Amino acid sequence: xxxxxxxxxxxxxxLGKFSLIMIIFLLLIxxxxxxxxxxxxxxxxxxxxxxxxxxxxxxxxxxxxxxxxTRLIFGARISLFSVGVILVCVMFLGISIGGIAGFxxxxxxxxxxxxxxxxxxxxxxxxxxxxxxxxxxxxxNVMLAIALTHWAWxxxxxxxxxxxxxxxxxxxxxQVYGASNWQxxxxxxxxxxxxxxxxxxxxxxxxxxxxxxxxxxxGLGVQxxxxxxxxxxxxxxxxxxxxxxxxxxxxxxxxxAVALFNMLGDSxxxxxxxxxxxxx
Numbered sequence: 001x002x003x004x005x006x007x008x009x010x011x012x013x014x015l016g017k018f019s020l021i022m023i024i025f026l027l028l029i030x031x032x033x034x035x036x037x038x039x040x041x042x043x044x045x046x047x048x049x050x051x052x053x054x055x056x057x058x059x060x061x062x063x064x065x066x067x068x069x070t071r072l073i074f075g076a077r078i079s080l081f082s083v084g085v086i087l088v089c090v091m092f093l094g095i096s097i098g099g100i101a102g103f104x105x106x107x108x109x110x111x112x113x114x115x116x117x118x119x120x121x122x123x124x125x126x127x128x129x130x131x132x133x134x135x136x137x138x139x140x141n142v143m144l145a146i147a148l149t150h151w152a153w154x155x156x157x158x159x160x161x162x163x164x165x166x167x168x169x170x171x172x173x174x175q176v177y178g179a180s181n182w183q184x185x186x187x188x189x190x191x192x193x194x195x196x197x198x199x200x201x202x203x204x205x206x207x208x209x210x211x212x213x214x215x216x217x218x219g220l221g222v223q224x225x226x227x228x229x230x231x232x233x234x235x236x237x238x239x240x241x242x243x244x245x246x247x248x249x250x251x252x253x254x255x256x257a258v259a260l261f262n263m264l265g266d267s268x269x270x271x272x273x274x275x276x277x278x279x280x
Contacts, residue, residue, distance in 0.1 A: 016267025019260045026257065030076040039067040041074040041227035050243055062232075062246055063239060064225075071227035072253055078228045079257070082143055083208050087201045089147040094154025095193060099185060101155065102162025112155065119152035128211060132220045139212075142221040146211050154200060158193050165189050199272055203265030206258035213254055229254045 012020070045065030053060050059068040101112040119127070124146075131145035165171060165188060174184045215221035216230030224231055229250040236246035 013267045019263040039070045041071045042225045074227040075229045090150045093151035098155035098158030102159035116152040124149045137220045139222045199268045205261040
């Protein structure tokens, strides 16, 4: 086994570094800024409807006199928190189910893979709509529906990693020395699995954010008057000609957040794909 030390000096691309810095900045804004805002996101002030940009209202107010900047910040909180919970659930299901399929093989593997094929054959947004229709509207049900529609891809990827590792010499040596299945999985397989899951999750964040916003826009996710970017887009659609900025701000926030996470995901994929070949 030889290691090309030059490849270890490879660094994250400029776009990757830029997107990472901006994402950290976005997270800090979502976590810290709400404590210093003078308004609450649901505070209605009909006397100040459609107020323009001013020192009191950085981005003006909406059709109910609510501060748009405040609602954008709280909307970022909801979106990022929801995505985080969904990805934890998806990775837990993917690692558990994919690990079992790859490790034990046989009929268990065939059954799980056919189940994955069933989930992967349907568009995730259509399946999410179906599940939300059964479970009912609400953020919790949307999070559950999205988690249940995204685990199959992770399970298939993790299965392939386990299949590629379980016949390697170090795994067979662990079996000879009497290590349990869990010990073998934890010591020899979990690190590459978590690395791959991290890259997949980063690339999936933007996709899931759009799912949450889309379902909220349709009235199936976050419910008004709670501040969320999809809800803000839905509330503003009646004013697209008279006050188009009401649509512009949440739409632009959603676009920037999704673009940043997609750029970071692509950069991490290239980085780890390269590093996966440094040992040969």
